[in-house]
Amino acid sequence: MRELLEVKGLTKIYSLGSIFSRIKITAVEDVNFEVMQPEIFTLAGESGCGKTTTAKIILGFEEQTSGMVFYRGKPINELRKKDKIQMLREIQAVFQNPFSTFNPLRTVDSYFYETLLNLKIVSSKKEAEKKIEEKLAAVGISFEEFTQRYPNEFSGGQLQRLSIARALLTDPSLIVADEPVSMVDASLRMSIVNLFKDLKEKYSVSVIYITHDLTTAYYVSDRIAIMFRGNIVEMGPAEEVLSNPKHPYTQLLRESVPEPDPEKRWGTKVVLADTEHEEYLRIGCKFAGRCPSAMEKCKKNNPPYFKVNDVLVKCFLYK
Amino acid sequence: MKVLKDLLRDGKFAFGFFVLVVLVFLAILSFFSPYDPYRWNVVPRDLPPRWPHILGTSSRGQDVFWELCFAVRNSLVMSLIAGVFSRIIAILVGMIAGYKGGKTDRLLMFLSDSFLVLPLFLIIVLIGSMAKARLSLVSLGLLLGVFGWAWDARVIRSQVLSLRERDFTYTALLSGSKTLSLVFKEYMPFLTPLIFATFIGNVSWAIGMEITLAILGVFRVEIPSLGTMLQWALNYQALLLGYWWWIGTPVVTSIMLFIALYLLSISISEYLDPRMRIQRIGKSTR
Amino acid sequence: MQTVIETQDLKSYYILDVFGKEKVVKAVDGVNIKIHQNEIYGIAGESGCGKTTLLRAIFGIIDPPLRLIGGKVLYHHDGQVYDLYALDPTERRSLRWKFVSYVPQGSMSVLNPVVKIKETFKDFLNSHLKGRTKEEYYELAKEHLKGLGLPPTILEAYPHQLSGGMRQRVTIALATLLKPKVIIADEPTTALDVVTQRGVIQLLKDIQSTYMNTIVLVTHDMGVHASLSTRIAVMYAGKIIEEAPTSKLFKNPKHPYTKFLINSLPRFGDKSRRTSAPGSPPSLAALPPGCSFHPRCPYCFEKCKVEVPPLREYEPDHKVACWLMEERIA
Amino acid sequence: MNFVKRYLLPRLIIYFLVIFIGITMVFVIPRFLPTDPVLQTIARIRAQGAYMDPEAMQKTIETLQELYGLKGSIWEQYIKFWNRFLRGDFGPSYFQFPTPVIVLIKQSLPWTIALLLTTTLLSWILGNVLGGFAGYFSNRKWGRVLDYIAMIIRPMPYYILALGLLILLAYIFPVFPLGGGYRIGMRLTFNLDTIVTLLKHAFLPALSLLLIGIFVWFQAMKLVVQSVKTDDFVKYAEAGGIKPATIARKYVIKNAMLPQITGLALSLGQIFSGALITEMVFSYPGLGTLLYNAIFTGDYNLLMGITTMSILVVTTSILVIDLLYPLFDPRVRYK
Amino acid sequence: QLDVPRHETFITNQLTGRVGTPGNFNLWVGWKWFDRGLHNLLLEPLWCVEYATGEIINALAAEPPIYNEDFTQLTIKLRKGVYWSDGVPFTADDVVYSIELSKNTPGFAYNSQMQEVKSVRKVDDYTVVVELNKPNSRFHTYFLDRWGGFRPLPKHVFEKVADPLTFEFNPPVGTGPYVLHSYDAGGYWTIWVRREDWQRTPTGMLYGMPQPKYVAFVTYGDPAKQVLAMVRHQLDAADLTMETLRAVLMKNTTARAWRKDYPWTVNIDPCITGITFNNMVEPFNNKEVRWALTLAIDIVEYAANAFDGAVTLSPIHIPLTKAYMDWYFNKLEPWLKEFELDLGGGQKFKPYDPTAGQRLAEYARKRGYPVPKDPNEIKYIFGPGWWKYAPDVAEKLLIKNGFKRDPRTRGWLLPNGEPWKITVYCTNTNPAHPAYRNAFAVAQEWRKFGIDVDVVVFDQPTVVQQGNFQVSSDWPAAEPWGGHPDLYRVLNPFHSQYMVPIGENAAWGNYARWMNPKMDEIVEKLKVTDWNDTENIIKLGIEGLKLLVEEMPSIPTFNYPGVIAWDEYYWTNYPGAENMYAQPYHHWPNFKYMLPFLKPTGKK
Numbered sequence A: 001m002r003e004l005l006e007v008k009g010l011t012k013i014y015s016l017g018s019i020f021s022r023i024k025i026t027a028v029e030d031v032n033f034e035v036m037q038p039e040i041f042t043l044a045g046e047s048g049c050g051k052t053t054t055a056k057i058i059l060g061f062e063e064q065t066s067g068m069v070f071y072r073g074k075p076i077n078e079l080r081k082k083d084k085i086q087m088l089r090e091i092q093a094v095f096q097n098p099f100s101t102f103n104p105l106r107t108v109d110s111y112f113y114e115t116l117l118n119l120k121i122v123s124s125k126k127e128a129e130k131k132i133e134e135k136l137a138a139v140g141i142s143f144e145e146f147t148q149r150y151p152n153e154f155s156g157g158q159l160q161r162l163s164i165a166r167a168l169l170t171d172p173s174l175i176v177a178d179e180p181v182s183m184v185d186a187s188l189r190m191s192i193v194n195l196f197k198d199l200k201e202k203y204s205v206s207v208i209y210i211t212h213d214l215t216t217a218y219y220v221s222d223r224i225a226i227m228f229r230g231n232i233v234e235m236g237p238a239e240e241v242l243s244n245p246k247h248p249y250t251q252l253l254r255e256s257v258p259e260p261d262p263e264k265r266w267g268t269k270v271v272l273a274d275t276e277h278e279e280y281l282r283i284g285c286k287f288a289g290r291c292p293s294a295m296e297k298c299k300k301n302n303p304p305y306f307k308v309n310d311v312l313v314k315c316f317l318y319k
Numbered sequence B: 001m002k003v004l005k006d007l008l009r010d011g012k013f014a015f016g017f018f019v020l021v022v023l024v025f026l027a028i029l030s031f032f033s034p035y036d037p038y039r040w041n042v043v044p045r046d047l048p049p050r051w052p053h054i055l056g057t058s059s060r061g062q063d064v065f066w067e068l069c070f071a072v073r074n075s076l077v078m079s080l081i082a083g084v085f086s087r088i089i090a091i092l093v094g095m096i097a098g099y100k101g102g103k104t105d106r107l108l109m110f111l112s113d114s115f116l117v118l119p120l121f122l123i124i125v126l127i128g129s130m131a132k133a134r135l136s137l138v139s140l141g142l143l144l145g146v147f148g149w150a151w152d153a154r155v156i157r158s159q160v161l162s163l164r165e166r167d168f169t170y171t172a173l174l175s176g177s178k179t180l181s182l183v184f185k186e187y188m189p190f191l192t193p194l195i196f197a198t199f200i201g202n203v204s205w206a207i208g209m210e211i212t213l214a215i216l217g218v219f220r221v222e223i224p225s226l227g228t229m230l231q232w233a234l235n236y237q238a239l240l241l242g243y244w245w246w247i248g249t250p251v252v253t254s255i256m257l258f259i260a261l262y263l264l265s266i267s268i269s270e271y272l273d274p275r276m277r278i279q280r281i282g283k284s285t286r
Numbered sequence C: 001m002q003t004v005i006e007t008q009d010l011k012s013y014y015i016l017d018v019f020g021k022e023k024v025v026k027a028v029d030g031v032n033i034k035i036h037q038n039e040i041y042g043i044a045g046e047s048g049c050g051k052t053t054l055l056r057a058i059f060g061i062i063d064p065p066l067r068l069i070g071g072k073v074l075y076h077h078d079g080q081v082y083d084l085y086a087l088d089p090t091e092r093r094s095l096r097w098k099f100v101s102y103v104p105q106g107s108m109s110v111l112n113p114v115v116k117i118k119e120t121f122k123d124f125l126n127s128h129l130k131g132r133t134k135e136e137y138y139e140l141a142k143e144h145l146k147g148l149g150l151p152p153t154i155l156e157a158y159p160h161q162l163s164g165g166m167r168q169r170v171t172i173a174l175a176t177l178l179k180p181k182v183i184i185a186d187e188p189t190t191a192l193d194v195v196t197q198r199g200v201i202q203l204l205k206d207i208q209s210t211y212m213n214t215i216v217l218v219t220h221d222m223g224v225h226a227s228l229s230t231r232i233a234v235m236y237a238g239k240i241i242e243e244a245p246t247s248k249l250f251k252n253p254k255h256p257y258t259k260f261l262i263n264s265l266p267r268f269g270d271k272s273r274r275t276s277a278p279g280s281p282p283s284l285a286a287l288p289p290g291c292s293f294h295p296r297c298p299y300c301f302e303k304c305k306v307e308v309p310p311l312r313e314y315e316p317d318h319k320v321a322c323w324l325m326e327e328r329i330a
Numbered sequence D: 001m002n003f004v005k006r007y008l009l010p011r012l013i014i015y016f017l018v019i020f021i022g023i024t025m026v027f028v029i030p031r032f033l034p035t036d037p038v039l040q041t042i043a044r045i046r047a048q049g050a051y052m053d054p055e056a057m058q059k060t061i062e063t064l065q066e067l068y069g070l071k072g073s074i075w076e077q078y079i080k081f082w083n084r085f086l087r088g089d090f091g092p093s094y095f096q097f098p099t100p101v102i103v104l105i106k107q108s109l110p111w112t113i114a115l116l117l118t119t120t121l122l123s124w125i126l127g128n129v130l131g132g133f134a135g136y137f138s139n140r141k142w143g144r145v146l147d148y149i150a151m152i153i154r155p156m157p158y159y160i161l162a163l164g165l166l167i168l169l170a171y172i173f174p175v176f177p178l179g180g181g182y183r184i185g186m187r188l189t190f191n192l193d194t195i196v197t198l199l200k201h202a203f204l205p206a207l208s209l210l211l212i213g214i215f216v217w218f219q220a221m222k223l224v225v226q227s228v229k230t231d232d233f234v235k236y237a238e239a240g241g242i243k244p245a246t247i248a249r250k251y252v253i254k255n256a257m258l259p260q261i262t263g264l265a266l267s268l269g270q271i272f273s274g275a276l277i278t279e280m281v282f283s284y285p286g287l288g289t290l291l292y293n294a295i296f297t298g299d300y301n302l303l304m305g306i307t308t309m310s311i312l313v314v315t316t317s318i319l320v321i322d323l324l325y326p327l328f329d330p331r332v333r334y335k
Numbered sequence E: 001q002l003d004v005p006r007h008e009t010f011i012t013n014q015l016t017g018r019v020g021t022p023g024n025f026n027l028w029v030g031w032k033w034f035d036r037g038l039h040n041l042l043l044e045p046l047w048c049v050e051y052a053t054g055e056i057i058n059a060l061a062a063e064p065p066i067y068n069e070d071f072t073q074l075t076i077k078l079r080k081g082v083y084w085s086d087g088v089p090f091t092a093d094d095v096v097y098s099i100e101l102s103k104n105t106p107g108f109a110y111n112s113q114m115q116e117v118k119s120v121r122k123v124d125d126y127t128v129v130v131e132l133n134k135p136n137s138r139f140h141t142y143f144l145d146r147w148g149g150f151r152p153l154p155k156h157v158f159e160k161v162a163d164p165l166t167f168e169f170n171p172p173v174g175t176g177p178y179v180l181h182s183y184d185a186g187g188y189w190t191i192w193v194r195r196e197d198w199q200r201t202p203t204g205m206l207y208g209m210p211q212p213k214y215v216a217f218v219t220y221g222d223p224a225k226q227v228l229a230m231v232r233h234q235l236d237a238a239d240l241t242m243e244t245l246r247a248v249l250m251k252n253t254t255a256r257a258w259r260k261d262y263p264w265t266v267n268i269d270p271c272i273t274g275i276t277f278n279n280m281v282e283p284f285n286n287k288e289v290r291w292a293l294t295l296a297i298d299i300v301e302y303a304a305n306a307f308d309g310a311v312t313l314s315p316i317h318i319p320l321t322k323a324y325m326d327w328y329f330n331k332l333e334p335w336l337k338e339f340e341l342d343l344g345g346g347q348k349f350k351p352y353d354p355t356a357g358q359r360l361a362e363y364a365r366k367r368g369y370p371v372p373k374d375p376n377e378i379k380y381i382f383g384p385g386w387w388k389y390a391p392d393v394a395e396k397l398l399i400k401n402g403f404k405r406d407p408r409t410r411g412w413l414l415p416n417g418e419p420w421k422i423t424v425y426c427t428n429t430n431p432a433h434p435a436y437r438n439a440f441a442v443a444q445e446w447r448k449f450g451i452d453v454d455v456v457v458f459d460q461p462t463v464v465q466q467g468n469f470q471v472s473s474d475w476p477a478a479e480p481w482g483g484h485p486d487l488y489r490v491l492n493p494f495h496s497q498y499m500v501p502i503g504e505n506a507a508w509g510n511y512a513r514w515m516n517p518k519m520d521e522i523v524e525k526l527k528v529t530d531w532n533d534t535e536n537i538i539k540l541g542i543e544g545l546k547l548l549v550e551e552m553p554s555i556p557t558f559n560y561p562g563v564i565a566w567d568e569y570y571w572t573n574y575p576g577a578e579n580m581y582a583q584p585y586h587h588w589p590n591f592k593y594m595l596p597f598l599k600p601t602g603k604k
């Protein structure tokens, strides 16, 4: 196992608002992690905690405020400058919102042909068709169903699967998959997740799997990082983190997963934040406002990471 | 051909297309004109429409129909050049400014703001006078093109600004699209209705400008065009003297031209937008 | 148990023109369901099987290319039965939100971005209640939010200032504003993290228990179904293939597809490989003859390939559309 | 603070740069024209036959150049111009010598503002509202009728339209006066009669401008609406049984307004160039004729006066719109 | 529409359009829209030309100018009993003050001309003596009003003013029969009211009471608007275009033109129109080329293209008004008939065509217009004759000078073999103006002849003034006085002393940049001929005109075809062709002398 991707001290600050009211949001705050080859690395956490932003920075679509991303030990941006096509072949992505992934005014298949031809993976249309058919089969869509259709003619789940199929076209080494199966039924979800697993095992493909679905995360991923308001609050082997969550937020998260069992239903009610801004503006631990075991210092100081077994936890409880 | 057939099924397109074909036909017909458009007094003056002068004759002793043929040809050439040329600049500047952002954006917007602010009228008079009114149709078209893009570039830019935030931009990037192909393939379809609309606006502006310039003498009034034709008819008070065929011909023709362009643009935009196309088909078969 | 909405052999297809050739996507193909009062009716099924389309048909928003091909949707309201598609547009409009309301899929982006939330509330109230002042509407909206445990301050916010979960809950609040008999919710929690999802589901549940009304819920998350729905229908390729009370369905799924669905659910503490239904979902534009699941069904036999199995009640409250069941009885 | 440094400051720099370039161009361009204000003045005096001895002419030219401040290099003149301009003075008009430019502008400005500001705003509002509704209810009959009217009126040469209106409503049906700002020989005092007269005289010019203006905005708005009306939030509102009129107004039009607002800013700026043809056809007082004459008589100072104002207004309104965008669309952020 | 009684008001349009400085009546500084009533109602000149009758009216002056032997002293006798409109008597003091003020104020009207004055003094209240620095037999013409002239100003008003340049002169004080009633601050109209003491003005003394109590000058803007106004009887007199005139006559039964029938146009305008060559550029510096181009013109077609034939042709460089016909043309005609051109190879050609007027009349008849039969009447209406249409002769002349025809296209080639392309420059953008019509008409003729002609219409007189043109449609020669046979004004600009290289301003009246020692001689002689010695003046004039014909530096075509329309609804007895008691234009200074003759119809 080699290190494929390393994220070091990644920070991204957005400023929002008009002339009169300006707010700064630290969407990603000093995030560090690495992805091995092969590995399925899961990023999970509350909506709006910075997962997509992290992914976009890795993909080079957003510029970080500070921090670095290394790919195979080299700064990723330099690699991109040197050989863009090669990097595109190696790193591919699936976006979160399937409805906006494809241009509504273009047919979906055009992206497939473009990917193959632009990145010089095939040299003829014939070859391209063969390749496309193969990848579509992996996500359960037939070639006929797919040709010459516009995005709005597909359901959300179909679009997600198409998006995955497109990412697979280049046979990448790293797939950044941002909630790739959120709109897919359990059975298909399984087959896609299994596909990731197979890719990892057979072709040493690494996946950064961003998801809200912790059961599949548990099922496929090797390691998991739980994010909250721009920070990784807990990171470690998926089994350990999910079966034995340490950070109060992870605990809440774990506890909130609905069991597919009509007998087991939730007990207490959860408290939700109204807007994200107030939590972003916190100085200390961002979860302090909702944390059942919050202490004075949590509100004032930003907790550092503590290592518990294989797991990193950003919480004063583990001091 | 297939596309044309599809489009022709739409009444709007069919009508616009028909008008345009007629106009183009007239323009081509001008090559077979029995009269030199620069010569006056070639037919009896002030005759109402009657064979062989199907659109009558003018006070200059010209046949209105044949004058119209030349006028249509020249106006089409001039305004299309102006329209297309300024569209090209507007699209390039707008797209690049919107897509690249940052310094490029600022520079380009500074440029277009400067163009917006300049008193166009004054500049055209200046250039016209330096060219000693020897402007040809083509160069007039180009000149108007150079001055007709700034505002539209701004509009296009603002659209691109929002488009580039949509995820499909990233999908296209991941598919290895280069900047230009990305901008054109991904954003262009969204901008077509807008571009068509500004194109029509620009063409009508160009024709109006041509009339103004002809009046000012920056452009030669003898070159037959819809603008100069109208100008002559007005000068000779065709309106008050009841020579309706003389003044009516350019007015009706130019209105028809714009209606045709408008209908075509609506129809094509609808066709390009799959959502609307489907609705259209849905409607037509209900 | 009183029925509030029922469909009779509802058929709604997308009719497309693909380069001159007509193409028919049979998204809802002969659906018969009866939804009762005071239940949470869950709909599950493969992605692209027509759930959203079914909801739209039930709710009555059929825009081209979607078209109603046949069948009826009946609303039971105030002791009267309304045939939805026989009503004129104004009547239909008057039933909306008062009798049935809708939370569309992707409802995070359905709020008008340039007005404050309170304006949206006002518009919904204003369109269905007559003759009150603006302030009264705001007051009503505030009351309503308070009743649902949502902070009334959000009324002053613009949609983009709210978190996704909050927006989702605003649309749910909007849907319950006039205390309709039925709320149709299409994947209200997709794209939310589990904590927020839990909040949203709690909200739905509270609403249901407070107003004793009906919720029709579509979601892929079987966990959500398990914890919320009282009855579940499973759709496959435009048809309902199984319908049963939640516990029965989870304990004893009968249709092979449902079985795959339930069994493929991963669980914590169990990392063993899960299998899902083999093959890929059929294209609704070119369905296989007979039972549309037969090409993927491990128990398929000849009859399946020819004849479409009817949805029958094999056990009390448990309906299945599968020839296997038929066999078993026989 | 970051906002000031990263956005406002560069924006302001561009603002002043555009103004500077614009004004400089307006200073330079006329001086390249073959029109010489002195010779134009003389030509005008003589045009109808006034006699001037060829000898005397040279002397007159020199005196006038002296008086007009046109002696000296273009640089000296340029610096003098800025000196004066920063004190808010544009100097005397050449052609209407020695009347100060400011006086001339003040004479015409109220008329232009009153006519063009109202028609610009009114046509903007009406055009957008009508366009919005017609776009949203595009398959209603009245919407289609409006569409046809727009299609015909919009490409109509303005001159023809104005003249047509005049002939129809002042000649065939003499309801309105043939022209002018008020009755010939009338003394303007503040009373009802004056107001009625002013309105009556402004009616036709306003109508002609409105007709074209409304339908220009109408078509633009309709186009934008076409895409807005398929947006999710509109579909949702429809599903929610919100009254169609409310949807059109608050959901569709309000969201389609953004590009239109920018357009308004620009047309407000153009007010200051006046409406030449309107003024000509309806003999209505205003800046248009003033500017036109300034160009063709080489009246540099007057030209500078009018165009500088126009430049200031255009740039300022673009700036203001840029800064106020978030008020119209809360989502907009400064990059 | 009007706030003064309509039947007591005479409404006219304002020729020069909207007034830029409506509140400023100081017409001695800059351009002041004189024709809004300033020079035609408010002020009287010393003398005024009357070209309808061919006389000079002594207005504020009591008699013609009196020069001493060597033309260094001018004595002006003033009319007695004239009062300014504010009740102050008009005296020699006013004239002396006016001259001195102008002389001492740069920027003032006639400032440069008044530098010739050594001293000016009053002999008595009604006599002024001007001493000149050097002889000038035409000094008094500065005071001769002919759409311009130095008019005396009220001393008692101006002497109180600190800066006469910025002084607005509002309310204005004048010696004419009307005073200001009201004006539009927007510059679209000015209304004048008759003075109670109109008897104390030259107009009153000479012609009696001006009939209309009010006179309104209104700018209608578009010419079409004037038609509408006139048809609705909201406009009594308007200068129109040929086409708008026809529209008015068609729609308004009480409207009339100067001539009641076709060709309607005023043909007594003291102004000749035509085509000017730039004699300083090739090939127009060649007299034979100029003549060839003249002979390539079919003047009937030319007149038809320009004004549908409604013009009075003139083959010489002065307009053939009634007066000039008598003074000059009739004396010149025998010579014209015998005049010959040398075509080379011993061939001669007599270019004069005495039937041109007849032919033009024939054209009109064909167009269906009623045309008199009497050849003498035709001579006065359409002109006596013009130059022959002789393309064959023109061809010979050109070939003689090395021009060739392109064998393929039949187009003309310059001697150097290049295609001949002529640009005709028109500095008047008003499409109804004769300069505009001449430009296009000549282009038609020359195109037919095989030359590639381009017309450039551009409102930049300086281009022509500075000689950056080939051919222009500016006046072929300066306008004569109109009311006096003296041709000093026409011939003087051709004097070689004013000649400047291209790029500098040519003398007005000689944009052709032509000179000839013989002309210098004639002008020198004219300079020392007394204004009142008409016999010798005419003799010299004829010599000058002959020289211009021989050289043809510019082509005269026809009289300025003035178009004036009157509505006889409220007022009648206009000075039409049948009753030429005065010149017909309301915008000329003579307007005030016409008003006493009008008769109200009594319509309310």
Ligand SMILES: Nc1ncnc2c1ncn2[C@@H]1O[C@H](COP(=O)(O)OP(=O)(O)OP(=O)(O)O)[C@@H](O)[C@H]1O
Residues within 6 Å of the ligand: A014, A015, A016, A025, A027, A046, A047, A048, A049, A050, A051, A052, A053, A054, A096, A276, C164, C191, C193
């Ligand atoms: N372009 C942007 N400008 C300003 N703020 C942004 C931008 N993109 C994201 N944000 C903010 O940054 C924060 C993190 O957003 P991000 O999309 O990374 O969250 P996420 O973890 O992917 O959430 P979800 O699960 O909902 O997809 C959010 O509060 C979001 O509002």
Ligand SMILES: Nc1ncnc2c1ncn2[C@@H]1O[C@H](COP(=O)(O)OP(=O)(O)OP(=O)(O)O)[C@@H](O)[C@H]1O
Residues within 6 Å of the ligand: A152, A153, A154, A155, A156, A157, A158, A183, A184, C014, C016, C025, C027, C046, C047, C048, C049, C050, C051, C052, C053, C054, C065, C105, C284
């Ligand atoms: N506008 C359309 N044009 C053509 N086909 C469409 C259109 N919308 C949906 N479909 C097709 O109809 C079928 C049903 O779509 P629907 O959105 O109802 O599915 P769904 O069950 O809601 O799926 P998901 O769970 O992914 O949201 C799909 O196969 C889809 O491809």
Ligand SMILES: [Mg+2]
Residues within 6 Å of the ligand: A048, A051, A052, A053, A096, A178
């Ligand atoms: Mg995300």
Ligand SMILES: [Mg+2]
Residues within 6 Å of the ligand: A155, A156, C051, C052, C053, C105, C186
């Ligand atoms: Mg769906």
